[in-house]
Amino acid sequence: MKLSVKSDYAVRAVLALARRHSSDTATRVETIAAEHGIPPNYLVQILIELKSGGLVRSQRGKAGGYRLARPPAEISFGEVLRCVHGPLFDSPAFGDPTCPPELRQCWNRLRDAVEGEASRIHFQELIDAASEKNRMFYI
Template sequence: MKVSRKTEYGLRAMVALASMAGVDRTVPLREVAEAEAIPEQFLDQIMAKLRRGGFVTSVRGAGGGYQLSRPPEAISIGALVRLLEGSLSPIACVTEDAGMSPESLCDLYEGCHTRSVWMRVAAAVTNALDALTLADVMLNDVPLHV
């Protein structure tokens, strides 16, 4: 699974927000962009998606900016990555998209001998990311074996 820049920057921005302010105060977008060396326009798009997804709140005007919508312990890395990245599945036939059936995505679905490999990979990635919170990442307390 290759993670997009959007997801990489989104996670870094969330860690920066949590470190700078948490749920207590807002941080201007420019401060987060500068702290994490993320292009401000791209970060603005990412933060809009995070706001729509319920991970952050925003305040406009003087003293405005972004803050976490809940404590870092309550923010799942798996949910964050799914919002920014979409499916965590490494291949279409094991997609977690409720609107698509695996059979409709692959002609070889019925007799495929490798699908079980991709199902295991998808389960491992999902379980690993769902076991982590933003607080774990902030504390650099991410176990190598979950």
């Protein structure tokens, strides 16, 4: 079960926007791309998906760019992944009527485990964790 780099790019992008959410300026695609070594043109596609998922907002023109549509505390890891991948956990067994019910229940348990954990992680925590860690150096 391997995740795509797309999901990695997506969470990095959201994290980058979350960090700048307090400043009220938009962030350019190029900036995020350069910061994390993401192919800019690919990042554009990802950001569009995040936008249609209601996670970020865009602004064109001179001082254009992207910003979060909601505060980082209200955006979960799971939401971001679902935005770019559809269901977070999917097995061909779902949708196969011949799948024995015992097995279907197993897949459900696995799916719930991932989705539960993913929706429990919010980006505000990540920012806090990072700044907490930086503070450690000065104590």
